[in-house]
Amino acid sequence: xxxxxxxxxxxxxxxxxxxxxxxxxxxxxxxxxxxxxxxxxxxxxxxxxxxxxxxxxxxxxxxxxxxxxxxxxxxxxxxxxxxxxxxxxxxxxxxxxxxxxxxxxxxxxxxxxxxxxxxxx
Amino acid sequence: xxxxxxxxxxxxxxxxxxxxxxxxxxxxxxxxxxxxxxxxxxxxxxxxxxxxxxxxxxxxxxxxxxxxxxxxxxxxxxxxxxxxxxxxxxxxxxxxxxxxxxxxxxxxxxxxx
Numbered sequence: 001x002x003x004x005x006x007x008x009x010x011x012x013x014x015x016x017x018x019x020x021x022x023x024x025x026x027x028x029x030x031x032x033x034x035x036x037x038x039x040x041x042x043x044x045x046x047x048x049x050x051x052x053x054x055x056x057x058x059x060x061x062x063x064x065x066x067x068x069x070x071x072x073x074x075x076x077x078x079x080x081x082x083x084x085x086x087x088x089x090x091x092x093x094x095x096x097x098x099x100x101x102x103x104x105x106x107x108x109x110x111x112x113x114x115x116x117x118x119x120x121x
Numbered sequence: 122x123x124x125x126x127x128x129x130x131x132x133x134x135x136x137x138x139x140x141x142x143x144x145x146x147x148x149x150x151x152x153x154x155x156x157x158x159x160x161x162x163x164x165x166x167x168x169x170x171x172x173x174x175x176x177x178x179x180x181x182x183x184x185x186x187x188x189x190x191x192x193x194x195x196x197x198x199x200x201x202x203x204x205x206x207x208x209x210x211x212x213x214x215x216x217x218x219x220x221x222x223x224x225x226x227x228x229x230x231x232x233x234x
Contacts, residue, residue, distance in 0.1 A: 035223075037171075045163075045171065045214055045225040059221050095170055105152075107161040107218045109182065111170040 002026035002110045004096050009115030016086050016119070022079040022096030022112055030054065030074035033099030033106050036081050038092035039114075048094070049081065053102040063089075086119045093117075123147050123217050127226035133234040140202040142229045144215035149195045152219060159219035162191055162200045165228075166211045174213075175200065207233060 008020040022034070036048040049070040051058045058070050069082040079096050093114040099106030124147040134140040150159045158178035163171040173182045175191035178198055188203040202209055210233060215226040 044228045045165075045216075047223045047225070050221075050223070061222055097171075100176065104221065105159055105218050107159075107173065107176045107216065108163075108171075109173050109176070111172065113170055 002098070004098065004110060004112035006094065006096050006112045006115035009094065009117045011118045011120065012086055013121050014087060014119055017082070017084045018086065018117060020081040020083065020094055020096075020115055020117070022081075024077045024079065024098070027098070027110075029072075029077040031102055033101065033103055034070075034072060034079045035097045035099060035106070035108055036070060036079075037095045037097055037108070037111075038090075039095070040089075040092045043092075046092075050099070050104075050106070051079070052104070057103070059104075083117070086117075088119050091117060091119050122222055123150065123220055123224050125215055125217055125224050125226040127213075127215060127229045129229060130227065131230040131232065133232045134205050135234045136205055136207065138205050140205055140209070140231055142200040142213050142215075142231070144193075144198040144200070144226050146196045146198075146217055150217045150219035151195050158194050158198070159217055160191075160193070160198050161216045161218060163214045163216065164211045165214065171214065202231070205233070 035050040049060045051070045055072045067085045071080045095114045096112045097108035098110040128143045160178040162175040165171040179191045212228045
């Protein structure tokens, strides 16, 4: 069974840092792009970042560029999102999702249950 | 950036009837080299993550019932749910994956009348 399990969310003060993880199982992890999508309370879905199968290419939303870094360890079947200089507007549930292909122009065919990040003093 | 706009924002439909949700892209998501529309639909039930329903504008994902269908091309797309069931209560999102940043519509909330 294909499964994605996020972890690492929590309460952090403005300006703080947090690293999210997404452990994958049930598929050949390195063969697929992976994406982070977030959803603020009561709001819609917002794409955050994507990374190709090898980890050699990443894209970011303008709102997180320079503050967030997406990486992956294909030996551990794990995706990461390093979040620095966190702001109140980063408060959201963060989902990791599997892309349908190795590289770009991918839809998301499997989603994790999400991990919640709250930025507040 | 491509902007996705859904209509309506919410709708209420009687059990057994048809629900229609529209999605309009600010520019075409039809890729000429593949002749495919890079458009997906997702369903999100309360307290759950999104779930893929449709890719390539009209291809149902595994396990999605055939009363759920997608249509359209270029900039205009439709998600149709026939014979509405109570389990269809959810928020539905369209998403373009033609260009970066991939963008979602604002969502359409579907309720039972």
